[in-house]
Amino acid sequence: MKYADEFRDKEIALGLAKAVRAEADPQKPYRFMEFCGGHTHAISRYGLEDLLPNNVRMIHGPGCPVCVLPAGRIDMAIRLSMRPDIILCVYGDLMRVPGSQGASLLKAKARGADVRMVYSTIDVIRIAEDNPGREVVFFAIGFETTTPPTAVMIRLAEKKKLENFTVFCNHVLTPPAMQNILESPDIRNIGRVEIDGFVGPAHVSTIIGTAPYEFFAEEFGKPVVIAGFEPLDMMQAILMLVRQVNEDRHEVENQYSRAVNRDGNLRAKEEVSDIFELRDQFEWRGLGQVPYSGLKLKRAYAKYDAEIRFLMNELRVDDNPACECGAILRGVKKPVDCKLFGTVCTPETPMGSCMVSSEGACAAHWTYGRFRDHQQRRAS
Numbered sequence: 001m002k003y004a005d006e007f008r009d010k011e012i013a014l015g016l017a018k019a020v021r022a023e024a025d026p027q028k029p030y031r032f033m034e035f036c037g038g039h040t041h042a043i044s045r046y047g048l049e050d051l052l053p054n055n056v057r058m059i060h061g062p063g064c065p066v067c068v069l070p071a072g073r074i075d076m077a078i079r080l081s082m083r084p085d086i087i088l089c090v091y092g093d094l095m096r097v098p099g100s101q102g103a104s105l106l107k108a109k110a111r112g113a114d115v116r117m118v119y120s121t122i123d124v125i126r127i128a129e130d131n132p133g134r135e136v137v138f139f140a141i142g143f144e145t146t147t148p149p150t151a152v153m154i155r156l157a158e159k160k161k162l163e164n165f166t167v168f169c170n171h172v173l174t175p176p177a178m179q180n181i182l183e184s185p186d187i188r189n190i191g192r193v194e195i196d197g198f199v200g201p202a203h204v205s206t207i208i209g210t211a212p213y214e215f216f217a218e219e220f221g222k223p224v225v226i227a228g229f230e231p232l233d234m235m236q237a238i239l240m241l242v243r244q245v246n247e248d249r250h251e252v253e254n255q256y257s258r259a260v261n262r263d264g265n266l267r268a269k270e271e272v273s274d275i276f277e278l279r280d281q282f283e284w285r286g287l288g289q290v291p292y293s294g295l296k297l298k299r300a301y302a303k304y305d306a307e308i309r310f311l312m313n314e315l316r317v318d319d320n321p322a323c324e325c326g327a328i329l330r331g332v333k334k335p336v337d338c339k340l341f342g343t344v345c346t347p348e349t350p351m352g353s354c355m356v357s358s359e360g361a362c363a364a365h366w367t368y369g370r371f372r373d374h375q376q377r378r379a380s
Contacts, residue, residue: 007230017051036201037359038061074099121153136167209264286329325352
């Protein structure tokens, strides 16, 4: 495939792996967190960890917005969906995310809730136009990548003067979460994880650019390399991180220069800043309350805020105590460390959000069989 095969060349990948092995000091550890679930997916799909020396370790981070959404927010959406006047529109990967006590939007739909899977924000506008006698709520979720389409949707709803449309906003920001991981290595007794550098998110960075990560490099002395999703992107980014650690540098480098620049997408950022403002706090699964990490609609657009229109109360519930999703999202544990993984927790019967989204660490490990060798070694 043009513009994809070039970044999947086996010989080049092996050459990059050889360079990593040659330049990584065998006497020191290299611990790099890939924040984005797309990177975790690529690592599992192409077996990239098998190409790295044992002292170069990839740590799976928060991954995807579906994974980090706390169960309480799912419960809020489920309660809302059970109202007979509500049509709740969601992206497909949200349907099976577990709330409390095994509840999910898919199960709510089976009980009669009008929950509709959509592929774009335009679908939501059309549903609102086609159902003037119903309240249509969009379950908005995503990192910085999916926030601009939500902003444009709200602006379109205002232009069309839709009175039956609102947004349940769960958009979150990646830089505050990265800062939380670095500032608070111990949380909820999950444990401590040491990080020597970050593979920065790709899609997010096309929107916000590389500039927001310069703070981490300077303040915490941690190198950040923005990387694409292909195997050669990842291998080159890892090599760039190894070199920064060896040279005692902590800079922001852009491996994904074919799609990312320092300033990002100025038009998209302008749309978001016009519609949204920061929340003081927002809960992340595995990270707890992260200051200024979530977005809400500005007062000028409050009439489109579902939490205001329907007086939705914030719910905070505990995760399944047997599920290690919180520790996995924080990078403290791997999927194979969870007793539920591959037994009662599978993509067909997910017990935690990490097994639902295709970008979740557990789903990636399951899909590409990275867990099987571990299970065989443990059995032997």
